[in-house]
Amino acid sequence: MQRRIFGLETEFGLAHMPSRGPRMLPEELARVLFRPVIAWGRSSNVFLDNAARLYLDVGSHPEYATAECDSVRQLIAQDRAGERIVHRLAQDAAAALEADGYEPRVYLFKNNVDSAGNSYGSHENYLIKRSLEMTRLSSWLVPFLVTRPLIAGSGGVTAGEHGSGFVLSPRAEHLWEPVSGSTTRSRPMINTRDEPHADASLYRRLHVISGDSSMAQGTTFLKIGTASLVLRLIEAGERLPDVSVANPLRSLRDVSVAVDSPAPLGLADGRTATALELQRTFYAHAAAFCEREGATDEERDVLTLWDAVLTDLEEGTDTVLSTHVDWAAKRSLLTAYAAKNALEPGDARLRQLDLAYHDIAPGRGLASILEASGRLATFVPEAEIEAAVEQPPSTTRAALRGAFLKAARAGEVLTTVDWVNLRVNADPHSQVALKDPFETAPAAVAPLMESVSRLSTAS
Numbered sequence: 538m539q540r541r542i543f544g545l546e547t548e549f550g551l552a553h554m555p556s557r558g559p560r561m562l563p564e565e566l567a568r569v570l571f572r573p574v575i576a577w578g579r580s581s582n583v584f585l586d587n588a589a590r591l592y593l594d595v596g597s598h599p600e601y602a603t604a605e606c607d608s609v610r611q612l613i614a615q616d617r618a619g620e621r622i623v624h625r626l627a628q629d630a631a632a633a634l635e636a637d638g639y640e641p642r643v644y645l646f647k648n649n650v651d652s653a654g655n656s657y658g659s660h661e662n663y664l665i666k667r668s669l670e671m672t673r674l675s676s677w678l679v680p681f682l683v684t685r686p687l688i689a690g691s692g693g694v695t696a697g698e699h700g701s702g703f704v705l706s707p708r709a710e711h712l713w714e715p716v717s718g719s720t721t722r723s724r725p726m727i728n729t730r731d732e733p734h735a736d737a738s739l740y741r742r743l744h745v746i747s748g749d750s751s752m753a754q755g756t757t758f759l760k761i762g763t764a765s766l767v768l769r770l771i772e773a774g775e776r777l778p779d780v781s782v783a784n785p786l787r788s789l790r791d792v793s794v795a796v797d798s799p800a801p802l803g804l805a806d807g808r809t810a811t812a813l814e815l816q817r818t819f820y821a822h823a824a825a826f827c828e829r830e831g832a833t834d835e836e837r838d839v840l841t842l843w844d845a846v847l848t849d850l851e852e853g854t855d856t857v858l859s860t861h862v863d864w865a866a867k868r869s870l871l872t873a874y875a876a877k878n879a880l881e882p883g884d885a886r887l888r889q890l891d892l893a894y895h896d897i898a899p900g901r902g903l904a905s906i907l908e909a910s911g912r913l914a915t916f917v918p919e920a921e922i923e924a925a926v927e928q929p930p931s932t933t934r935a936a937l938r939g940a941f942l943k944a945a946r947a948g949e950v951l952t953t954v955d956w957v958n959l960r961v962n963a964d965p966h967s968q969v970a971l972k973d974p975f976e977t978a979p980a981a982v983a984p985l986m987e988s989v990s991r992l993s994t995a996s
């Protein structure tokens with residue numbers, strides 16, 4: 538079975554929301570949040586012991602990029618570990634604010650649009666074969682991503698020029714092209730910037746930036762697991778029906794807004810199909826392919842859940858939908874709250890509830906409360922998430938990066954690290970390039986480790 542590398546980058550919304558008294562602006566708050574990171578790692582752009590990258594770009598959105606994972610469950614653990622790491626920074630920041638006379642109400646939101654309408658991303662990374670032709674890839678992947686909000690959207694209340702309402706994917710409004718090399722200027726669904734972070738003759742890193750950040754573990758499981766299955770079909774050269782949509786961006790928005798009365802999407806060949814029909818087509822091909830070619834246990838679990846979610850949508854049932862899919866979980870909360878308090882659709886309290894769903898503070902954020910009470914399904918045991926705060930995935934090169942960083946930090950040896958390269962600063966010949974993301978053999982970093990132990994003993 539072909540293995541795949543997955544990585545998830547999450548940008549968080551950061552806010553000080555005092556009930557009274559002075560309010561700290563996000564840029565300043567971000568600096569306070571990163572003070573311990575800079576003290577520890579001498580930079581606001583660091584690789585952690587769990588081999589993830591934590592950094593602050595321009596602006597005020599802290600970003601956590603998971604280490605390379607090779608299963609979706611592992612990715613969920615590493616992604617959740619990232620939430621914990623930034624949450625703990627937020628707790629420290631709150632204490633620092635309090636000491637300075639501010640009310641200590643610091644919030645981190647794992648969402649994609651702030652109250653001013655700015656969008657920030659959740660980027661998915663998939664290792665794919667270099668030999669894959671990009672046009673063939675996008676002819677299937679784009680219609681898949683256009684319709685994926687049905688099964689993986691985070692849901693949201695909008696108050697736009699077209700009136701207030703509920704959308705499946707708040708991110709959908711902020712994308713401008715199906716495929717492009719730029720992330721900011723034109724914001725595509727698939728970014729083709731060619732940075733494989735691996736042997737470029739063998740691999741590409743597919744960068745999908747159209748998805749919403751996910752709170753429910755079931756949504757991450759579906760979002761990544763189904764995309765990976767679709768990639769498998771494409772990589773295997775399956776003969777697939779042409780389901781190219783005529784206008785991907787318009788269709789993405791149509792899918793997002795038409796929650797209850799889905800309009801058919803126009804296909805490039807003149808036919809029409811609903812998003813649900815297209816998702817069912819992708820599912821059917823993936824299921825048949827796995828039946829024929831074999832599948833991992835995890836892929837079978839993805840197929841089972843995908844089928845169940847689509848069946849719920851087809852039949853108007855809720856056997857798995859609101860326990861696994863963010864938009865459905867959120868919508869039932871909103872509906873119940875609006876009914877109880879007799880609220881109009883555009884009421885500001887509904888937008889607050891929407892936001893509270895994405896608050897990552899355990900016991901305060903609504904998704905975390907739903908999960909704790911069993912109303913959102915879990916895929917990874919709590920102990921695995923807590924372990925992932927410190928430990929990298931053991932089955933990818935992240936394990937070697939993590940071990941190197943840990944040893945170097947313990948010995949106070951300064952290093953320079955990126956996704957591929959590892960180096961001891963004081964030993965220019967020590968550089969190792971881990972071009973194979975599946976490399977886990979300690980021998981691959983033996984010279985580096987020797988250099989670390991020599992220099993730590995020397996100090």
Ligand SMILES: Nc1ncnc2c1ncn2[C@@H]1O[C@H](COP(=O)(O)OP(=O)(O)OP(=O)(O)O)[C@@H](O)[C@H]1O
Nearest residue numbers: 542544545602603604605662663664733734735742
């Ligand atoms: N060969 C690979 N294939 C797929 N994913 C990878 C590979 N190597 C690294 N990754 C993942 O890609 C992500 C890279 O995150 P990072 O934030 O550094 O993104 P970037 O696109 O390189 O840069 P930036 O966000 O600064 O523009 C991580 O989650 C990492 O685990």
Ligand SMILES: [Mg+2]
Nearest residue numbers: 546600602660
């Ligand atoms: Mg990034």
